[in-house]
Amino acid sequence: GAVVSQHPSRVICKSGTSVKIECRSLDFQATTMFWYRQFPKQSLMLMATSNEGSKATYEQGVEKDKFLINHASLTLSTLTVTSAHPEDSSFYICSARDWGISYEQYFGPGTRLTVT
Amino acid sequence: RKEVEQDPGPFNVPEGATVAFNCTYSNSASQSFFWYRQDCRKEPKLLMSVYSSGNEDGRFTAQLNRASQYISLLIRDSKLSDSATYLCVVKTRNDMRFGAGTRLTVKP
Numbered sequence: 001g002a003v004v005s006q007h008p009s010r011v012i013c014k015s016g017t018s019v020k021i022e023c024r025s026l027d028f029q030a031t032t033m034f035w036y037r038q039f040p041k042q043s044l045m046l047m048a049t050s051n052e053g054s055k056a057t058y059e060q061g062v063e064k065d066k067f068l069i070n071h072a073s074l075t076l077s078t079l080t081v082t083s084a085h086p087e088d089s090s091f092y093i094c095s096a097r098d099w100g101i102s103y104e105q106y107f108g109p110g111t112r113l114t115v116t
Numbered sequence: 117r118k119e120v121e122q123d124p125g126p127f128n129v130p131e132g133a134t135v136a137f138n139c140t141y142s143n144s145a146s147q148s149f150f151w152y153r154q155d156c157r158k159e160p161k162l163l164m165s166v167y168s169s170g171n172e173d174g175r176f177t178a179q180l181n182r183a184s185q186y187i188s189l190l191i192r193d194s195k196l197s198d199s200a201t202y203l204c205v206v207k208t209r210n211d212m213r214f215g216a217g218t219r220l221t222v223k224p
Contacts (some may be wrong), residue, residue, distance in 0.1 A: 043216040
């Protein structure tokens with residue numbers, strides 16, 4: 001089946017620094033990728049939808065200047081958490097939509113961010 | 117009102133028990149419906165799609181009632197390995213919306 005990878009799987013950073021998370025579709029082209037955030041014991045919350053070659057669409061309440069999304073190719077999207085604060089500590093999961101036959105949406109393994 | 121609502125549980129059941137989860141959604145334009153399973157600190161994984169006619173996959177049965185905007189998942193003969201959080205997922209044309217999940221623990 002289709003595979004989506006994320007890197008890094010876990011990152012610890014100091015408050016005020018920026019962190020980049022990569023999301024790759026490994027065996028299919030993903031014109032659309034989604035970024036989710038999940039706090040402990042809560043559901044996945046959609047942060048933004050990114051389409052290859054265009055600006056991301058952010059959900060209400062998500063700061064686009066803080067969470068920078070770049071989807072420069074059909075297989076790679078990046079999320080950069082700028083000037084991270086402890087409240088940004090969360091589980092970040094990307095998913096990629098296969099616009100081929102299956103029209104499925106596949107999830108990456110997630111990145112656990114801890115801001116100290 | 118949340119777009120997708122689930123009973124958070126937790127459900128603690130013995131092995132072999134039958135357990136049912138419910139979910140309601142608010143967007144009548146929703147097109148597709150799914151149950152995902154999420155293990156602790158892992159990404160969600162598709163368990164099964166849900167159809168109006170009802171569908172079964174082994175010990176798992178899913179039902180959809182579009183008129184009531186209600187989705188259910190039934191697990192029969194539960195196993196220890198079924199312990200996880202079950203997410204109700206509703207898909208519109210452009211994105212997916214997740215319920216908060218129902219935590220299931222199956223005990224020996």
